[in-house]
Amino acid sequence: MQRRTRDRMAARIAQDIPDGAYVNLGIGLPTLVANHLPKDREIILQSENGVLAMGPAPAGGMEDPDLINAGKQPVTLLPGGAFFHQADSFAMMRGGHLDICVLGAFQVSVDGDLANWHTGEPDAIPAVGGAMDLAIGAKKVYVMMEHQTKKGESKIVRACTYPLTGVRCVDRIYTDLAVLDVTKAGLVVVDIVDGLSFDELERLTGVGLRRQRSEDRGQKARHERSTIAMEASGST
Numbered sequence: 001m002q003r004r005t006r007d008r009m010a011a012r013i014a015q016d017i018p019d020g021a022y023v024n025l026g027i028g029l030p031t032l033v034a035n036h037l038p039k040d041r042e043i044i045l046q047s048e049n050g051v052l053a054m055g056p057a058p059a060g061g062m063e064d065p066d067l068i069n070a071g072k073q074p075v076t077l078l079p080g081g082a083f084f085h086q087a088d089s090f091a092m093m094r095g096g097h098l099d100i101c102v103l104g105a106f107q108v109s110v111d112g113d114l115a116n117w118h119t120g121e122p123d124a125i126p127a128v129g130g131a132m133d134l135a136i137g138a139k140k141v142y143v144m145m146e147h148q149t150k151k152g153e154s155k156i157v158r159a160c161t162y163p164l165t166g167v168r169c170v171d172r173i174y175t176d177l178a179v180l181d182v183t184k185a186g187l188v189v190v191d192i193v194d195g196l197s198f199d200e201l202e203r204l205t206g207v208g209l210r211r212q213r214s215e216d217r218g219q220k221a222r223h224e225r226s227t228i229a230m231e232a233s234g235s236t
Contacts (some may be wrong), residue, residue: 001195003176009144011036013102013174016142017043021099024048024134026116027071027127029144030102034075046098048130050089053081070129093133101138103131105145107160110207112170112182114143115162128165135166147175147204154206156180156187177201180209188212
C-alpha cells in the first residue's frame with residue numbers, strides 16, 4: 001500500500017475543482033492545493049484575510065512580506081487580484097458566494113459533522129478562525145486530512161468526540177488512503193490508493209463504507225463539475 005503524500009492529496013483535490021470556481025483554502029494542508037491547480041482552468045482563490053485571486057506559493061527569495069494568506073504564508077497574486085477589508089471577506093464567506101472550501105479536520109463523522117478547531121485537551125490552543133463561517137457558507141465543503149492519527153486511530157468516526165465546527169456540512173473527504181463522499185446512505189468510496197483493498201480500508205476507517213457503482217462514477221463526476229460550474233457562472 002502506498003499512501004498519498006500531502007502533495008498528492010492536494011493534487012487529487014485540485015483535479016476535482018472545476019473551471020470558474022471560487023474557492024477558499026483553509027489553513028494548513030489545504031493551502032497546498034494552490035500549487036496543483038490545472039493551468040487550463042480559471043480557478044479563483046479567496047483568502048479570509050481579504051485576498052481574491054491568489055496564485056501559488058512564490059519561489060524562494062521572491063516572498064513579499066505584505067502578501068500572505070490567512071495562515072501567514074507568503075503567496076502570489078494573479079493578474080486582476082484584489083485586497084479588501086476582512087469584513088468584506090467574511091461577507092463573501094457567509095453570503096454563499098464561495099463554490100468550494102477545502103478545510104483540514106481533526107474528525108469527520110459519517111453524517112458529515114466537522115470538528116477542526118479544538119481537540120478539547122486542556123493544553124490545546126483553540127483556533128476556530130473562519131472555519132465555522134466557511135462550513136455553513138460554502139456551497140461545497142471538502143475536507144483534506146490524513147486518514148489516521150499518529151496513534152493509528154481513524155479520524156473518520158461514527159460521532160465526533162471533539163467540539164464541532166459544523167453539523168452535516170462536509171460533502172467529500174480526501175485522505176492519504178481514499179476519497180469518500182458523504183451521502184444520506186453513508187460514506188461512499190470514490191477511490192482508494194493502489195494496494196489497499198476495500199475491506200482493509202473499511203477496517204482502518206472503523207465505520208461501515210459503501211462501494212460506488214462503477215457506472216455511477218463517471219456520471220456523478222460529470223454532474224458535479226457541471227453543477228459547480230453553472231453555480232460559479234451565476235455568482236459572477
